[in-house]
Amino acid sequence: MRILKFLLVKEFKQIFRNKAILVVIMVMPVIQLIILPLATNFEVKNIALAVVDNDHSDYSRALISKITSSGYFRLSGYCNSYNEALVLVEQDKSDLILQIPPHFESVLLRENSERLFIAVNAINGVKAGLGSGYINEIIQQYNQQLRSKLQVPGKFNLGPTIQIQSSNWYNPNLNYQLFMVPGIMALLVTIVGGFLSALNIVKEKEAGTIEQINVSPVKKYHFVLGKLIPFWILGNVVFTLGLLVAFCIYGIVPLGSLITLYTFVMVYLLAILGFGLLISTFCDTQQQAMLIMFFFIMIFILMGGLFTSIDSMPDWAKMAAKFNPVSYFIAVMRMVIIKGSGLYDIRGHLLTVLGFAIVLNAGAIVNYRKTF
Amino acid sequence: MHSVIVSHLTKIYGKEKKVAVDDVSFSVDKGEIFGLIGADGAGKTTIFRVLTTLLLPDGGSASVGGLDVVKDFEQIRQTIGYMPGKFSLYQDLTVEENLSFFATLFGTTVAENYELIKDIYVQIAPFKNRRAGKLSGGMKQKLALCCALIHKPNVLFLDEPTTGVDPVSRKEFWEMLKRLKEQDITILLSTTYMDEANLCDRIALIQEGKILSIDTPANIIKSYPDVLFAVKATNMHQLLQQLLRYPERLSSYAFGEFAHFSFKGTPDTDGLVTYLEQHGLKEVMVKTADITIEDSFIKLLG
Incomplete structure (x- = not known):
């Protein structure tokens, strides 16, 4: 224990002396939490719309103004022909073309039906899908309005209609930040826990200082604990900092208890530190460790459900996500912070991550014995 | 112990x-x-x-x-x-x-x-x-x-x-x-x-x-088996070249400002000087060398 204390003192001295690491630990959470949730917004807005109005009637104008006032569309061109509008799409000035046929108003009134034509630039699939979805919905609404206006009150209905009322649970205002902030906090804890611990151990190898430690009475477990404990503490500090930033900037207060959150974070840090340790046993230089960690963290994050939902991934990717500790962390963060889940609700996640912690650390220690 | x-x-x-x-x-x-x-x-x-x-x-x-x-x-x-x-x-x-x-x-x-x-x-x-x-x-x-x-x-x-x-x-x-x-x-x-x-x-x-x-x-140093000579001349490179071709040569190599040299048989320093001067080397000087660890090492590497 005495030796461990000296190792920890040394470790903290080195960490606090390395300005770059301090900046990473203290400033990165704040900056990332401020920038990322605001920038990574998946709502598609400002879709450039080109209109080919061959009717120039009250009805067509009302439709266009309804579309543009929705906030999702921006009128980028008012063209005389479809070909003219297509040029705008080719120049990337428009994403979507709405063609209103001649005599739109009169045909609609006379025959009770008329057709509109929509063409979408589908290079960006998400934008195309959402854009045509939005415009369809707006036209539907417009259609409803027309019907109710044209129907003579008192007359019986033309047919049964279904009205849908939806209510949003857990995030009633569909606040995008409430969704992103917990995920980004998971990301920060992962980077500090995994990256820094792996780099730190490899640094000792690279500088040769590990030789000096190895010829001293310091035992392997002393050395490993001396590396894990500081970054375990730092991981908790970064997480706390993240919670504070989430509260101060976004006003996010976890609905669930802090005890539940910290219990999970503490176990999760053990797992991700074990992962960093395992990587460090394979590497001889910080450069190698950096590249390998970068590779894994990229995959962990992109396939961890931070940006895209795991449920909509193909089956093989869903299987892979089961082996991704980050996906459990992101899920738990959202469950506890947004939904208010308790320890009992996250027990499956907690036990799985505990399993990761045991397997990764055991693997690291076994491999550690081999390499030295 | x-x-x-x-x-x-x-x-x-x-x-x-x-x-x-x-x-x-x-x-x-x-x-x-x-x-x-x-x-x-x-x-x-x-x-x-x-x-x-x-x-x-x-x-x-x-x-x-x-x-x-x-x-x-x-x-x-x-x-x-x-x-x-x-x-x-x-x-x-x-x-x-x-x-x-x-x-x-x-x-x-x-x-x-x-x-x-x-x-x-x-x-x-x-x-x-x-x-x-x-x-x-x-x-x-x-x-x-x-x-x-x-x-x-x-x-x-x-x-x-x-x-x-x-x-x-x-x-x-x-x-x-x-x-x-x-x-x-x-x-x-x-x-x-x-x-x-x-x-x-x-x-x-x-x-x-x-x-x-x-x-x-x-x-x-004491167990060094041969008699070692230090040879010097104005052109070191040429000296080493000529020493290599000397028929009685056992070994020769550069050693600081000298070339160290040993004979196959009985040392004949006068013969060596004459040989070198005939081959155009000037200010030739030959003396017995102090044997060092390096000489022993080179000898052992053979």
């Missing part, structure tokens, strides 16, 4: 089965300065790493202070000091912090063993608050020596302690080693500098993992 015993030690590296240490045996007495002399890649560092319990041998055995390097590695680590060839202290800790860190790891304090390192430490004491990474080469070596000594080891392993150190610091370093020897500390060191070989009590000449010769420097 033997402090270090190495018997039939063998170490093979990697898949290509490169033999780094090949059936090496030697022993070092207590309080002796023992030098491993050899070119880069001769296997010196590998021997050190086996003796300091950092590497497992593939064959043979070794003991330090009566303890086996494989079985009793934990006890050995309490009693040895190791200074690797590459500076490997914490560059981001200060001189003082490095020293007290290593002292505490061995369960001692700087004050307790200060007597042992005093002579060395006073030279770096003015920089005790400077980070180790910011020290000059010689200062780094002194600090590394202090850190290796701070727990009062019985055996000190120094892997190329003076490589890359200026001549003045090298001289100081050796004076320190002499003082440590007086404290009955066994010192095992390696070097590529032949002049340092003379300062050791005994030396082992190593080439490609094999020991060529083990003896005191004086005995190694």
